[in-house]
Amino acid sequence: MKQLAMKKKAIANENHLRRVIWLLPPLMIAVMFFLQLQTALGLFSSISRIVSQPAAIDDFVDRLRVSATFLPLKDTRRHFHEWFISTLDDVSEPEGEAKNLVFPSAASHGRVLCLAAPSRHDGTENAYALAWRDALPSGATLRPGLAFVSETAYDHSNIWHGLTALIPFASWHARSGCAARPDRWALFHHGEVRTRWSGWLTKLAEATTGVNMTIETFDTPEPVCFEEAVVFRRNMAGLSRERLLGAFDFMRCKARAHCGVDVSNGADPSSSSAALRVTLLFRTGGRAFKDEAAVTRVFLKECASVAGCTLTAAHSDNMTFCDQVKLLSATDVLISAHGAQMTNLLFMDRNSSIMEFYPMGWRQRAGGGQFVYRWMADRAGMRHEGSWWDPNGEPCPRSPDILSCYKNRRIGHNETYFAQWAARVFAAVKERKASSSSTAAAEERRREEMTCNCS
Ligand SMILES: *[C@@H]1O[C@H](CO)[C@@H](O)[C@H](O)[C@H]1NC(C)=O
Ligand SMILES: *[C@@H]1O[C@H](CO)[C@@H](O)[C@H](O)[C@H]1NC(C)=O
Numbered sequence: 001m002k003q004l005a006m007k008k009k010a011i012a013n014e015n016h017l018r019r020v021i022w023l024l025p026p027l028m029i030a031v032m033f034f035l036q037l038q039t040a041l042g043l044f045s046s047i048s049r050i051v052s053q054p055a056a057i058d059d060f061v062d063r064l065r066v067s068a069t070f071l072p073l074k075d076t077r078r079h080f081h082e083w084f085i086s087t088l089d090d091v092s093e094p095e096g097e098a099k100n101l102v103f104p105s106a107a108s109h110g111r112v113l114c115l116a117a118p119s120r121h122d123g124t125e126n127a128y129a130l131a132w133r134d135a136l137p138s139g140a141t142l143r144p145g146l147a148f149v150s151e152t153a154y155d156h157s158n159i160w161h162g163l164t165a166l167i168p169f170a171s172w173h174a175r176s177g178c179a180a181r182p183d184r185w186a187l188f189h190h191g192e193v194r195t196r197w198s199g200w201l202t203k204l205a206e207a208t209t210g211v212n213m214t215i216e217t218f219d220t221p222e223p224v225c226f227e228e229a230v231v232f233r234r235n236m237a238g239l240s241r242e243r244l245l246g247a248f249d250f251m252r253c254k255a256r257a258h259c260g261v262d263v264s265n266g267a268d269p270s271s272s273s274a275a276l277r278v279t280l281l282f283r284t285g286g287r288a289f290k291d292e293a294a295v296t297r298v299f300l301k302e303c304a305s306v307a308g309c310t311l312t313a314a315h316s317d318n319m320t321f322c323d324q325v326k327l328l329s330a331t332d333v334l335i336s337a338h339g340a341q342m343t344n345l346l347f348m349d350r351n352s353s354i355m356e357f358y359p360m361g362w363r364q365r366a367g368g369g370q371f372v373y374r375w376m377a378d379r380a381g382m383r384h385e386g387s388w389w390d391p392n393g394e395p396c397p398r399s400p401d402i403l404s405c406y407k408n409r410r411i412g413h414n415e416t417y418f419a420q421w422a423a424r425v426f427a428a429v430k431e432r433k434a435s436s437s438s439t440a441a442a443e444e445r446r447r448e449e450m451t452c453n454c455s
């Protein structure tokens, strides 16, 4: 109790501090503004005389208006992580968050972020400027509320890369006690405007923030200024391990709540520590198993020899977002071929297990990128239990890279190998679940509830 009270007090202090910090920049600007008027221009001897001359104020506001300088959104003189809004340094503030820029802020001298960004092909043609709210560049529109601005060197529409772009915003939103809700999103790739995220990521972002996603399209060349904005321009760089795990916990519980998944009580026997819930998540088309029935039989047989084990086979292609959240919320072991559907692993309870499969050619040719779901499992606090690379198939003799011929091949199976591997993993998970005490589980649920309640 005492700790809780102290924490509340600390939060209150932090909120107070935050309010003070928000107030500082406008005050500083006001002071600077008047100092400049008085010293540099030397036209007036006192503030009261300025106030008595509205025409003079208009004149200065006009001068401020034209003083907003537009610079290329992509500064090619800089490294790609720094070329977006390159004149400002991004910082990991509050501590542990990914490196960000906040507008307005002390660093921006109280100025808001304005973007003139009609190009979807060349970031050097798009531009940004900092301006005071009361003296926006001519023709500019002020968008009320908070904008989440994301620049990535990768691809927002790819689920894996898009998720790494989303995570810092999820953490930021959670950190604010869920107060920082995005009224709009602005997406950039190398300074070029992007207007789409994958449907799955859009749903996840909406479940996470509790508001529908509106993406700024920058259809006109006129500048758009944001009343408030937070910019992440290098994905998760700077995000601490603890905040990263916290962001995954937060997205998991928000998605579960959004989809009506109730994991709060122990009344559901399927979630008890005696159960072992195995899910085969199949792909259709590229990287599908050649013989789904045979693969299902192998794992079903191993599952049958473990008390309390149930196996569900499903195709991710024809499941809604919430179908996927529900299924993975009730999964201890995910068995799936390498592919986007594996990002659903984030909805499993922490410490759950993943078994991954690849077609022939990937092991030798696909490079480090083939391990993204190992990385994701590690980031989300899951256990990647290894991979199987199909050793059989026709080679691609004149194929220099993975994309040309191996990428979307179908995957065979090896009954002996699959059975031995499954037996090992199932036994270990069963053992782990059985040994985790009910108090630890209750504690885990309590932590999840607190996370979800934004406290
Ligand atoms: C959000 O989107 C859903 C579905 O598109 C819609 O039913 C709902 O009314 C929207 N909510 C708000 C607040 O706009
Ligand atoms: C989902 O798709 C798979 C393969 O395309 C099909 O076999 C299965 O019947 C579908 N399930 C539903 C519920 O439509």
Ligand SMILES: *[C@@H]1O[C@H](CO)[C@@H](O)[C@H](O)[C@H]1NC(C)=O
Pocket: 350, 351, 436, 444
């Ligand atoms: C996950 O496993 C680790 C090590 O086995 C354990 O310390 C931790 O409490 C577990 N976490 C959860 C949420 O079960």
Ligand SMILES: *[C@@H]1O[C@H](CO)[C@@H](O)[C@H](O)[C@H]1NC(C)=O
Pocket: 391, 414, 415, 416, 417
């Ligand atoms: C299948 O796996 C077993 C066990 O790892 C191995 O001994 C065997 O050679 C494999 N069979 C084929 C056809 O690859």
